[in-house]
Amino acid sequence: MVTTEKEASGAQERGAAAAIVARLQGVSKSYGEIQALRNVDFSLRAGELLALLGPNGAGKTTVVKLLLGLAKPNHGTVEVFGGTPAEPTVRMRVGAMLQVSRVPETLRVREHIDLFRSYYPKPLSVSEILGAAGLTEIKDRLFGDLSGGQRQRVLFALALCGDPDLLFLDEPTVGLDVESRRGLWEQIRRLVARGKTVLLTTHYLEEADALADRVVVLNQGSVVAEGTPSEIKAKTAGRRIRCISRLALEDLRQLPHVISAHQDRETVExxxxxxxxxxxxxxxxxxxxxxxxxxxxxxxxxxxALTRDHNHNSSDSPRTKFPARGN
Amino acid sequence: MATTTAALTTSSHQPPTRKILTVYWKEAKYEFLKNLRLRMYSVATIFFPLMFYVLFGLVLGRRSMGGFNPASYLIPTYGTFGVIGASLFGTAAGLAAERGLGWLQVKRASPMPTFAYFTAKIAMSMAFSAVVVLLLMLLGVTLGGVHLPLWQAAKLLGVLVAGSLPFCAMGLAIGYFAGPNSAPATINMIYLPLSFCSGLWVPIMFLPKLLQQIAEFLPAYHLSQLALGVVGAGRQESNWTHWQYLIGFTLICLGVARFGLQRDEGKLYG
Structure with a gap:
């Protein structure tokens, strides 16, 4: 982290806020017919925790894949540490926790860690990794014998092995119970305290609010808002009015300050x-x-409201539009 | 707007050779441990060839096989059968599951040399192949009264373990096209007919003429003839022809696997 701090202070001397560690510029990406990202721009500054917030299918994972060099953009540029993400020298400084359906189950926790440590020039010590991910007690267990929360912690540990300056955490707490989620939050906070730069994707605003310095909201492949958690909340801190009215929904939607209006049985919302x-x-x-x-x-x-605001013409009901939890 | 991008302090450090060797070693070691503990792999791979050998070579074997007693003749053929099973399942099943269910992606995001991933699977398959062949020879010598001089045993082991390579290549090709959960079924659909038609279960001379002619185009037949040749039970065809078939087959499979890899990267990472 010494280099990043140096870079950060160097950038400040030149009058910039903090050095940019990674950047997407005008990035579009499609998989066949599906447009995953449209003209996305944002950058990640040294030492910050940026939360990429959005519902399922918003394109969050695609952003992570692009930043890891696992995918190439159709348009635009992706830059990490001033280079292309797939360069080995860049990968040495990056750690990633991705969504995996199946991890080899017949290896022990410490064996998985031992193997991943060998990929990096200056790995963290085994005991540091085990400690940081809260795995010390279960280091000799087979991966297949672990609970969901423990499995997520192993994936988290693997992301830490190379003592990376930059970490990508793709939906790290998805499917976890409240206790495990808070435990992982604590571990993520400790990373940031140690000066690491973290990009975290989530579809929980609560999670972004609890952890992030800055939030980028992504919906249907586009950035719809960007700011500190309180700015995002201020933008979105709305009120819900329920009433029985004779006015047509169309007219209600035309009223100033109204974000949306829906009929719910005899009341409008x-x-x-x-x-x-x-x-x-x-x-x-x-x-x-x-x-x-x-x-x-x-x-x-x-x-x-924030994501709806962006595609006003959508006629979906709010319940069906809300991202499914814990997939 | 900060436009400076944190530049990499490029010392362009080349990782020392020892470090790279460590990666290859650990990758192979854990691949081996992973499969050893995976009973579906380790038990099936070792148990089936041995069971067939005991059944047809030791218990039921009465009929002479081209002048050889079954206990001798069936060591090279079930050895070939075992090697092919260890190689196909050792490469294809793991690769299909790991690329289909996200694990390969985690590894690719790390600085792991991609080649280490494949060599680990091949080395693991060869190690299991060696174990199967050694156990077959042990059974034959102890229970079947087979006379197998040490040099012959060593040569047979060498030929069969080297012969696992074409089937590892085939496994990689299958692993790139089979679904993560259907891979074992796909492998069996290729492995079992291939073994039968190549004369690995029932000796080639007992097969119908048509199958014997088909066999000459199958890689498993050529490996079994090389193995039989070591104990003098082959069909007196040129060894070089057999090797040529196997080398050609390996190259074709590697080509297909390479195509699969590129297609995969286009879809998943492109």
Missing amino acids: IRTARAEPVLRALLARDPELSGIEVTSAGLEDAFL
């Missing part, structure tokens, strides 16, 4: 950034307005 002006407008236009209920949109709703 309106999402908005600010409740007061919408309520005033509603009361003014519909004297028979009744059953008013205003609630603050939860984090999940907020996130939904």
Whole structure:
């Protein structure tokens, strides 16, 4: 990490915020007919934890694959440590935790780690890796005998083996129970505290909020928002108004500040950034307005609003649009 | 907007040879351990050829096989059968599952030399091949009363272990085209008919004429003839012809595997 810190301070002397460790510029990527990414731009600065937030199928994994040199963009450039991601010298400085359906089950935890350590010029010591991933107690177990949370921790440990300056964690906590998730968060926080740069993908706003310095929101292959977690929340901290109204949905959607409006049995549900002006407008236009209920949109709703906002014309109901959990 | 990209402090350090050898060694060692503990592989690979040999060579074997007693004749043929099984399952099954279910991708994202991954599978398959052949010879000598001089045993082992290479190449080709879960079934659909038609179960001279003619185009037949030749039970055909067939077959399979690799990278990583 010494080099990165040096680079970071060097960049600051030149008046820049922090050195850029990795960058996507105008990147588009399609798999056959499917357009996975459209003109994506963002960069990763030294020492930060950037969360790439978006529903399933938003293109998060594709971004990670591009940054690891496992895929090539159709358009645009991908740069890591000033080089192309597939270069061996770049890979020596990078660690990755990917989504894997099956890991060889008949090797022990320490054996998996021993093998991955051998790939790197200056690996962390075995005990450091075991400690950082919380595996010391179970180092002699076969991978096949581990629980889901323990398996994720082994994959996390493998990402740490080379003592990388830059880590990619692709949905590290997917499918984990609350306790395991918080445990892994703690371990990720410790990495950042040690000065590592981390890119984490997630479809939990809560997770991005808990860990990230900066959040990039991705939906249907495009960046729809970027900022600190509080900026993202401010953008999305909406209200939900439920009421019984005679106004047509189309008219409701035309009201200022309204993000979306849906019929839910006899009530309509309106999402908005600010409740007061919408309520005033509603009361003014519909004297028979009744059953008013205003609630603050939860984090999940907020996130939904943000991605919905981007493709307004979508007629999907919010429930079906919400990303499935724990796949 | 910071436009400086953290430049790599390029000392362009070439990893020392010893370090690279360590990677190759560990990759092979853990590939071996992984499969040894995978009973579906280790037990099946070793058990089936031995069982067939005991059954047809030691228990039921009465009929002379081209002037040879079955216990002698069947060591090279079941040896070939065992080697092909160890090689096909050792390469294709693991490769198909690992590339289909994401594990290969994790390894590719690391600085692991890609070649180490393949050589580990080949080395592991050859090690299992050697074990099968050694056990067959041990059974033959101890229970079958087979007279097998040491130099002949060593040569037979050498030929069969070298002969595992074409089938490792074939396994890599299959591994790039079979589905992660259907690979074992695919392998069996090739392995079992191939073994039968090449005279590995029933000696070639007992097969119908048509099958005997087909056999001459099958790699397993050529390896078995080389192995039989070591104990003097071959059909007196030129060894060089057999090797040529095997080398040609290996090259074709490597070509197919290479095509599969590139196709895969186009789809998964391209």
